[in-house]
Amino acid sequence: MSLFNNTQDRKLEDMMNKTLMATTLLSALASTAVYADSTSEDVAALQQQVDSLSSLIANLSKNTIHVSGFASGAFAVANNDAGYAGYTTDGSYHEDSLFGVQATFKPSKSLEATIQLVAKGELDWKPKVTAAYLGYTFDNDVKLRVGKLRLPLFMLSDYLDLGYAQPWARSPEEVYGRVPISSFTGVDASYEMELDDSYINLQAFTGNEKMSDESSAGGAGNVEDIVGLVTTWNDDYWTVRASYTIATVKDVEFPIVGIDANNGKPITALPNIESESGSYASFGVRYENENWLVMGEATQTRVDGYFSDSNAGYVTVGYHLNQVMPYVSVARLETVDNEERESLNQAAQSLTYQRNAYSVGTRWDIQPGLAMKFDVTYANNFGDTNGGLDPKSTEDSTTVFTIKVDATF
Numbered sequence: 001m002s003l004f005n006n007t008q009d010r011k012l013e014d015m016m017n018k019t020l021m022a023t024t025l026l027s028a029l030a031s032t033a034v035y036a037d038s039t040s041e042d043v044a045a046l047q048q049q050v051d052s053l054s055s056l057i058a059n060l061s062k063n064t065i066h067v068s069g070f071a072s073g074a075f076a077v078a079n080n081d082a083g084y085a086g087y088t089t090d091g092s093y094h095e096d097s098l099f100g101v102q103a104t105f106k107p108s109k110s111l112e113a114t115i116q117l118v119a120k121g122e123l124d125w126k127p128k129v130t131a132a133y134l135g136y137t138f139d140n141d142v143k144l145r146v147g148k149l150r151l152p153l154f155m156l157s158d159y160l161d162l163g164y165a166q167p168w169a170r171s172p173e174e175v176y177g178r179v180p181i182s183s184f185t186g187v188d189a190s191y192e193m194e195l196d197d198s199y200i201n202l203q204a205f206t207g208n209e210k211m212s213d214e215s216s217a218g219g220a221g222n223v224e225d226i227v228g229l230v231t232t233w234n235d236d237y238w239t240v241r242a243s244y245t246i247a248t249v250k251d252v253e254f255p256i257v258g259i260d261a262n263n264g265k266p267i268t269a270l271p272n273i274e275s276e277s278g279s280y281a282s283f284g285v286r287y288e289n290e291n292w293l294v295m296g297e298a299t300q301t302r303v304d305g306y307f308s309d310s311n312a313g314y315v316t317v318g319y320h321l322n323q324v325m326p327y328v329s330v331a332r333l334e335t336v337d338n339e340e341r342e343s344l345n346q347a348a349q350s351l352t353y354q355r356n357a358y359s360v361g362t363r364w365d366i367q368p369g370l371a372m373k374f375d376v377t378y379a380n381n382f383g384d385t386n387g388g389l390d391p392k393s394t395e396d397s398t399t400v401f402t403i404k405v406d407a408t409f
Contacts, residue, residue: 069101072163074404082398083390084357084379085173086122094121096170096404100161102131110137118161130161130183146187152203152230153179155241155284155297163406167293167327169361169375170402172314174333175299179280184209184226198235204228211252218269221252239286249303250275270348271306278303293318293325308351309337323366329359333388353388356381361402369409375402 077091078084086095100118116131133147150157154175159165160182171177186207193200208224228245252273256266279302286295298313311334318327334354341348361375379387380397389398 064106066104066106067101068408069099070162070164070406070408071099072161072404072406073097074169074402076400076402076404078401079399080393080395081390082379082387082393082395084377084387084398084400085170085177087400096163096402097121098161098163099125100130111135120161141191143190144187145189148183148185149188149205149207151179151182151184151209151226151245152188152205152228153243153245153280153282153299155239155282155286155295157182162408163373163404164369164371164408166406167295167316167318167325167363168329168359169363169373169404170377172316172329172331172357172359174312174331174355174357175297175314178299178301178310178312178333180211181209181223184223186226198233201230201232201234203230203232205230211249219252219254219273221273222250224248224250237287237289239284241282241284243280243282245280246277247279248275248277249273249307270351273305273307276304276307278307291320293320293327306341306348306351308335308353310335314357318363323364325363325365327359327361327363329357329361331357331359333357350386350391353385354381354383355379355385355387355389370407371405373402373404373406375404376400377402 073093074096075091075093076085076087076096078087078089081088086092098118098120100116102114102116104112104114106112112135114131114133114135115129117127118130119125119127129148131148131150133145133149135143135145137143150160152158154160156166156171156176160171160176163169184205184207186205188203188205190201190203193202206225206227208222208226211219211221211223224247226245226247228243230241230243232239232241234240250273254268254270254272257269258267259265260267280299282297282299284295284297287293288295294315294317296313296315299311301308301310301312303309312332314329314331316327316329318325332355335352338352341352357377357379359375359377361373364372366372376399378397378399379389382396386393387395387398389395
């Protein structure tokens with residue numbers, strides 16, 4: 001009896017142990033399953049947060065930061081060494097070739113910050129800041145910008161280096177090639193009024209700028225007290241623009257070319273300028289529809305002292321043939337204060353000039369953002385001057401052949 005009871009007890013104990021082990025195992029498996037489900041949910045939630053953050057950053061970058069670029073590659077050669085647009089019989093890839101990049105940060109609808117860098121072949125590809133400003137648009141639609149800005153003297157001042165936005169292979173030298181600075185450091189304010197079917201934009205600006213010896217003036221100095229006004233009217237086809245700017249040129253020093261044997265003083269290429277006032281006025285008209293492009297500008301430059309007072313202008317006509325636009329241009333440049341330099345040295349006499357220029361060219365839009373241009377420009381009617389070109393030249397005319405590719409990206 002005792003043995004029987006002991007045997008039953010052992011069987012009962014074994015059953016209880018097995019039941020306990022099974023219960024423990026099932027509990028462990030259930031806990032693992034619950035943990036696995038919980039972990040999967042956490043991972044999914046984390047992935048959703050990462051995706052949302054990535055989307056937010058992408059949208060933020062897309063909406064507030066915009067980076068664009070532009071480039072021009074050109075080759076041109078002249079039939080002589082008169083130096084029109086810097087070209088001679090040697091030919092060059094540098095004068096009209098450049099690479100630029102612009103970045104705009106716009107954290108809100110009203111506020112923006114922009115910087116533009118341009119590297120030009122004619123300046124050994126050294127990057128230069130051509131624009132760097134902070135802009136704010138007020139509730140009354142007045143826009144204020146502070147910093148380094150483009151000097152708005154011409155119809156295409158905002159696109160001086162953006163060849164793709166210009167119809168020509170090269171903007172007319174007689175107008176666009178005569179001003180020694182293209183940017184200034186200061187402030188401008190603009191306001192655009194909407195009419196029934198057109199707009200009027202008013203712009204006022206003021207500031208200063210340094211002038212390097214690489215400028216068209218040939219000397220280094222300062223352009224101070226710049227003050228100007230611009231009025232532009234445009235509709236779907238027409239643009240009419242007028243501007244007037246005054247400034248003071250100070251402390252301009254020209255390169256030393258020798259030493260005076262009588263007094264030992266340096267001889268400069270031109271007499272240095274201590275302070276002279278000047279003004280610049282321009283008027284431009286542009287008409288463009290599906291077929292025709294007609295545009296022209298007239299300018300008047302006045303500077304006290306011996307530096308040139310001049311009148312200049314051009315007219316361009318183009319016709320769109322699908323992706324191709326042939327064009328012709330006629331330009332004129334002449335000085336009007338020649339008697340003021342008659343008693344000065346030979347170098348100063350070179351500031352008296354006149355010339356006509358005739359261009360025939362073609363623009364081929366290969367694809368959006370890419371255009372190839374061909375141009376032949378013939379300049380003549382120099383009279384008794386060097387045509388405003390190389391002072392050493394004795395040529396009475398010159399021809400420049402150009403091929404150029406302009407791109408934006």
